[in-house]
Amino acid sequence: MTSKKSNSKKRSRKWNPFSLHRFIIVSVFFIAVFFIVVRGAAPVKYDLKVDDICPVQILAPRDIVDKLTTERLQKEAEDKVEPQYYEDEYATKESQDRIYEFLSDIQYVRRLPDLDEQEKMERLKSISSIKLTDEMIAACIQMSDNQMSQFQIAVLNIHSQIMGNGVEQDALYEAISSARTSVEKLDLSQELKDLGYIVLANVIQPNKKFDSEKTLQLKEEARNSVEVKQYKKGEKIIGNGERVRPEHLAMLDELGLIKHEQNTVDYQFIVGIFFIILVLFLIIFGYLYYFNPKILNDRSDLILVGLIFVSILIIPLLTKSIPAYILPVSAAAMLIAILLDTKLAILINLAVSVLIGLMVKGDTNFVCITLLSGTFAAFAVTKTYQRNRLVISGLVISLVNALLMISFGLIGANELRTVIYESRHGIFNGLLSIVITIGILPFLETAFNIITPFKLLELSNPNQPILKRLLLEAPGTYHHSLMVGNLAEAATEAIGGNGLLARVAAYYHDIGKLKRPYFFMENQLNENPHDRMAAQLSKQIIVSHTKDGEELAKSNKIPLAIRDIIKQHHGTTLVSYFYHKAKNNEHMDTVNPDDFRYDGPKPQTKEAAVVMLADSVEAAVRAMPERTVEKTENMVRKIIKEKLDDGQLDMCDLTMRELDIVAKEFLKVLSGFFHERIEYPDISEKKDESTKTVQENMQERI
Numbered sequence: 001m002t003s004k005k006s007n008s009k010k011r012s013r014k015w016n017p018f019s020l021h022r023f024i025i026v027s028v029f030f031i032a033v034f035f036i037v038v039r040g041a042a043p044v045k046y047d048l049k050v051d052d053i054c055p056v057q058i059l060a061p062r063d064i065v066d067k068l069t070t071e072r073l074q075k076e077a078e079d080k081v082e083p084q085y086y087e088d089e090y091a092t093k094e095s096q097d098r099i100y101e102f103l104s105d106i107q108y109v110r111r112l113p114d115l116d117e118q119e120k121m122e123r124l125k126s127i128s129s130i131k132l133t134d135e136m137i138a139a140c141i142q143m144s145d146n147q148m149s150q151f152q153i154a155v156l157n158i159h160s161q162i163m164g165n166g167v168e169q170d171a172l173y174e175a176i177s178s179a180r181t182s183v184e185k186l187d188l189s190q191e192l193k194d195l196g197y198i199v200l201a202n203v204i205q206p207n208k209k210f211d212s213e214k215t216l217q218l219k220e221e222a223r224n225s226v227e228v229k230q231y232k233k234g235e236k237i238i239g240n241g242e243r244v245r246p247e248h249l250a251m252l253d254e255l256g257l258i259k260h261e262q263n264t265v266d267y268q269f270i271v272g273i274f275f276i277i278l279v280l281f282l283i284i285f286g287y288l289y290y291f292n293p294k295i296l297n298d299r300s301d302l303i304l305v306g307l308i309f310v311s312i313l314i315i316p317l318l319t320k321s322i323p324a325y326i327l328p329v330s331a332a333a334m335l336i337a338i339l340l341d342t343k344l345a346i347l348i349n350l351a352v353s354v355l356i357g358l359m360v361k362g363d364t365n366f367v368c369i370t371l372l373s374g375t376f377a378a379f380a381v382t383k384t385y386q387r388n389r390l391v392i393s394g395l396v397i398s399l400v401n402a403l404l405m406i407s408f409g410l411i412g413a414n415e416l417r418t419v420i421y422e423s424r425h426g427i428f429n430g431l432l433s434i435v436i437t438i439g440i441l442p443f444l445e446t447a448f449n450i451i452t453p454f455k456l457l458e459l460s461n462p463n464q465p466i467l468k469r470l471l472l473e474a475p476g477t478y479h480h481s482l483m484v485g486n487l488a489e490a491a492t493e494a495i496g497g498n499g500l501l502a503r504v505a506a507y508y509h510d511i512g513k514l515k516r517p518y519f520f521m522e523n524q525l526n527e528n529p530h531d532r533m534a535a536q537l538s539k540q541i542i543v544s545h546t547k548d549g550e551e552l553a554k555s556n557k558i559p560l561a562i563r564d565i566i567k568q569h570h571g572t573t574l575v576s577y578f579y580h581k582a583k584n585n586e587h588m589d590t591v592n593p594d595d596f597r598y599d600g601p602k603p604q605t606k607e608a609a610v611v612m613l614a615d616s617v618e619a620a621v622r623a624m625p626e627r628t629v630e631k632t633e634n635m636v637r638k639i640i641k642e643k644l645d646d647g648q649l650d651m652c653d654l655t656m657r658e659l660d661i662v663a664k665e666f667l668k669v670l671s672g673f674f675h676e677r678i679e680y681p682d683i684s685e686k687k688d689e690s691t692k693t694v695q696e697n698m699q700e701r702i
Helices: 002-013 017-041 067-079 089-110 117-127 134-142 145-165 172-184 190-203 212-224 246-254 267-291 293-297 299-318 330-339 342-359 364-381 387-411 416-422 424-447 453-459 465-473 475-494 499-508 511-515 535-555 560-568 576-585 606-623 629-645 656-673 683-701
Strands: 085-087 208-210 236-238
Touching (some): 017 299, 017 342, 089 117, 089 134, 089 190, 134 190, 145 190, 267 293, 267 342, 330 342, 330 364, 330 387, 330 424, 364 387, 387 416, 387 424, 416 424, 424 453, 453 499, 465 475, 475 606, 499 560, 499 606, 511 535, 535 560, 535 576, 606 629, 606 656, 629 656
Antiparallel strands (some): 085 208
């Protein structure tokens, strides 16, 4: 046991070439999608300079601030703010105190009793803080008390007026000149006027200081009060024929719309696109890995998904001039829903909507509408079995698109007339999507050997060449196949499989008998040719009908899924009749039961397994001499048990519960076909009896 486990581990570690193939497929499509989206979403660059004439109208691909204009307006607002000052009360008081000190010195010297005039002048000159000429000092000593009083009042008033208005550092000269003008207007002698001017010129000093903090605060408030100049997404930045100004060029350069001599690469843009695509691929891969590994493990299905994905993305790249809402995004969802899986179609629609939204610079409305429309379209075409139903689905999708566009337009408070007019794009979108779907569907069915309900319905048509041959050349097999189809369809649908596939595969499962129709019991009228043949040869003829059927189906381009069921519908079952015939006619030691088995393989799917069971059940029940309900049920369950015990159901994923459901469905269908009938009396006997009665009545009357 240990060696077997270690060997199985070694096998599991062995590199699977199909994994490498899947990795290559996914990588190729990832790179293709990446380059398509980068190319489609990259903005168009213009070769413009200041004062050039713009050849086209350029709209803002996103909200953008006009920084140069905003900065200019803010600077203008700042410049309008006056410088702010505050009064230096200490400087004012200091200046005033110097005047009082000077006047006090004059009064003090003038009152000295023991000094003559000359000595007083010398004394005043020595103690005065203001440097005066001899004439001015003499005027101070010689003026009368009345003149002294007038001089004092006049100087203090002029000082108070000038300092009260405030003296700036840069305006000190103007303040002193103003003091001189005021002094000259005084009614004093010229000597006292000159004295007053000198005093004021010496004491006046700046008391109006610059308030930088308050000035900056007011400038900041002025800047903030300016409304930022910006352009909303879709708003015109510069019109066709307009001259390019510096602010235009700055905005276009910031938006990456200006060509430069050096070929700069917008790495931020590329990295952003890369991670968006990576996340979308991981979402799709996660769904396939956990919920639908069949598609992930099938290289053909992976290639199909990738081709549809890439093809839809290429459309906006090739048709940049048409409106975004006309792009047939829903076609991808419809094709994948019909060909593969509805839930996968919804995921693909999500990815396509987001990426095309980036490529066409669409707003959120575009992405929302395509998401809703594509999801609705995927459900609309699911389980659609007629191609004309697809047309009806397309009309419904068109109306849904128009309704969605009107709804989002109303939410955006657009004018109703404009919204209704624009909704025509949604109608055209739905019609274009369904036309693409119907047109390309047959090519994809053939190229990828995929069976859709439409293809199955075409194959189920009795006018198909093979079915017509079967009816004419092997009528017993034909009617047997119809019965098997009814059994298989009912049972397969009951367990959640593809009932239509099971029915159509049952119609074709025995077409190999067309090669030698009269070697099979249901087509024989008189003698059985096997009675004159060796058991081994008979077995070869019987067993070969699966291989012959596969070859005939392949030559008639019957899809692979049906060919697989043709090949698998007997599995490796033992041809028991000829095996026992060989045992009875030959030595037991020389008969190997493996030599009397079908070549297989065993059924790989639920549909193939149900067709196998339906084939055996129909033949066995038809051969029963007495078909009561109880005996029929026992026969059905016996056959299912024999197939299960023989290992014929090992390769499919049928459960015991599902086998019980299959048995019950078989019985429902069989009860409708092999019901009891009343026994009608012989018409000739009735006629004789009636004639006799008439004659007797006539005799009685005579």
